[in-house]
Amino acid sequence: MDKPPRVLVIGGSIGGLLAANLLHRAGCDVTVFERAEEDLAGRGAGISAHHGLLDIIRRICPEIDQSIGIELSTRICLDRSGRIAHQTELPQFMSAWGRIYRLLKAAFPAARYHFGMQLERVDQDAGSVSAVFADGSHIRGDLLVAADGIRSTVRAQLMPEAQPSYAGYVAWRGIIDECDIPPAVHAEIFERYTFCLPEGTMMQSYPVPGRNDDTRPGHRGYNFVWYRPTDEHLLLPQLCTDTAGRRHGVSIPPPLIRPKFIAELKTTARATLAPQIAGIVERTEVPFFHAIFDLESPRLTHGRVALLGDAAFVARPHVGMGTTKAGLDAQCLTDAITQAGGNIDAALVRYERERWQFGTRIVAQARRLGAYLQAQLKPRAQRSAAELQQRPEVVLREIGSPLVDIRELSINRLT
Numbered sequence: 001m002d003k004p005p006r007v008l009v010i011g012g013s014i015g016g017l018l019a020a021n022l023l024h025r026a027g028c029d030v031t032v033f034e035r036a037e038e039d040l041a042g043r044g045a046g047i048s049a050h051h052g053l054l055d056i057i058r059r060i061c062p063e064i065d066q067s068i069g070i071e072l073s074t075r076i077c078l079d080r081s082g083r084i085a086h087q088t089e090l091p092q093f094m095s096a097w098g099r100i101y102r103l104l105k106a107a108f109p110a111a112r113y114h115f116g117m118q119l120e121r122v123d124q125d126a127g128s129v130s131a132v133f134a135d136g137s138h139i140r141g142d143l144l145v146a147a148d149g150i151r152s153t154v155r156a157q158l159m160p161e162a163q164p165s166y167a168g169y170v171a172w173r174g175i176i177d178e179c180d181i182p183p184a185v186h187a188e189i190f191e192r193y194t195f196c197l198p199e200g201t202m203m204q205s206y207p208v209p210g211r212n213d214d215t216r217p218g219h220r221g222y223n224f225v226w227y228r229p230t231d232e233h234l235l236l237p238q239l240c241t242d243t244a245g246r247r248h249g250v251s252i253p254p255p256l257i258r259p260k261f262i263a264e265l266k267t268t269a270r271a272t273l274a275p276q277i278a279g280i281v282e283r284t285e286v287p288f289f290h291a292i293f294d295l296e297s298p299r300l301t302h303g304r305v306a307l308l309g310d311a312a313f314v315a316r317p318h319v320g321m322g323t324t325k326a327g328l329d330a331q332c333l334t335d336a337i338t339q340a341g342g343n344i345d346a347a348l349v350r351y352e353r354e355r356w357q358f359g360t361r362i363v364a365q366a367r368r369l370g371a372y373l374q375a376q377l378k379p380r381a382q383r384s385a386a387e388l389q390q391r392p393e394v395v396l397r398e399i400g401s402p403l404v405d406i407r408e409l410s411i412n413r414l415t
């Protein structure tokens with residue numbers, strides 16, 4: 001590249017940091033602007049990811065080792081009595097949101113990462129783009145990467161028609177320390193990706209790095225994700241209302257979730273899940289939930305702007321793809337710029353072509369995998385046979401399956 005392109009990355013979470021690190025290493029002049037005032041590492045819990053993400057992280061941090069996560073090879077489905085109803089071998093890589101974030105944050109020059117910078121709008125002319133911030137400052141670049149998440153300010157300005165749509169269910173989540181799991185339960189489930197499929201819901205649990213990102217045996221964490229149908233107009237608003245009666249949009253800080261909902265979660269766990277897994281829910285001090293959304297953008301580029309990660313597409317978590325997709329977006333954008341010799345316009349044409357198709361297909365696959373949960377809001381009599389009962393062998397094969405096994409991606413195989 002004759003002159004390094006000046007790249008403005010909006011959003012300094014995992015997607016923004018993957019892009020910023022790769023572009024920085026490719027010789028671009030990169031700056032990150034994050035609206036939060038301080039480190040984001042307290043967010044999130046366990047994540048399941050694909051090996052493609054590890055390959056991308058190795059381009060940034062060649063020295064990473066096994067301690068970045070936990071490899072599992074076996075999946076089991078437990079029935080209500082706690083017996084194994086189905087078992088299969090399929091590799092899965094588990095890590096924690098904070099582990100990946102801290103690694104990527106440490107790898108990027110601190111002087112180029114700015115907290116407390118809330119983007120307000122984007123201005124563009126033929127060959128450049130300007131970011132305008134809430135504090136009145138603005139900065140020009142050759143390319144703006146919108147990695148500002150599902151509620152992207154950039155996308156809302158440039159493609160207001162693209163709105164997240166609620167899938168009809170929430171994911172209840174929680175994490176406990178490995179040492180709090182009774183030894184007999186630990187021996188049975190800890191090193192396995194474990195599912196329970198009581199009618200109408202789907203529970204998954206797996207080990208993740210523990211406190212301080214520890215992956216040593218005895219110091220890890222154990223994470224659950226329990227998908228439960230939740231009506232958008234009745235239960236979801238109630239869940240998002242605190243004890244003082246204050247409504248918090250479509251999410252609520254975990255400590256403000258009303259005790260009666262936590263009690264209901266634990267009672268239902270005891271009544272419907274395998275006892276080993278109900279015990280994990282029981283021991284979780286602060287369960288929390290995320291409402292599940294789909295998001296598809298009509299385009300990924302607009303002039304000198306590229307949408308990336310959750311700002312571009314959000315697939316339901318059944319594909320375990322959020323971080324991996326953000327990494328694949330970042331890798332494609334970086335390679336396109338490098339191979340175009342720094343010609344941003346040419347690179348964006350390639351980025352749009354390759355990543356839009358991938359995003360559309362992965363959202364479709366995730367929708368298919370979550371259709372069963374969505375259907376639970378219909379009266380029982382109106383549900384098809386497939387909507388009444390999940391088959392463990394299908395669920396264990398398809399949830400978070402490797403990229404090569406995803407049916408939607410194999411039509412005209414994508415890279």
Ligand SMILES: Cc1cc2nc3c(=O)[nH]c(=O)nc-3n(C[C@H](O)[C@H](O)[C@H](O)COP(=O)(O)OP(=O)(O)OC[C@H]3O[C@@H](n4cnc5c(N)ncnc54)[C@H](O)[C@@H]3O)c2cc1C
Pocket residue numbers: 010011012013014015016033034035036040043044045046047048049097117118119120147148149150151152153308309310311317320321322323324326
């Ligand atoms: C609890 C949790 C569990 C998850 N589990 C999984 C999993 O198992 N597997 C998986 O692959 N993925 C999972 N994901 C999703 C995954 O974390 C994301 O898909 C991935 O990290 C990419 O996110 P992102 O960086 O694009 O967006 P986000 O993480 O949403 O980041 C957007 C950033 O932009 C900032 N921002 C927003 N607006 C502005 C603005 N106007 N100006 C400046 N900054 C702004 C925000 O503060 C935020 O830091 C999970 C996410 C969460 C939160």
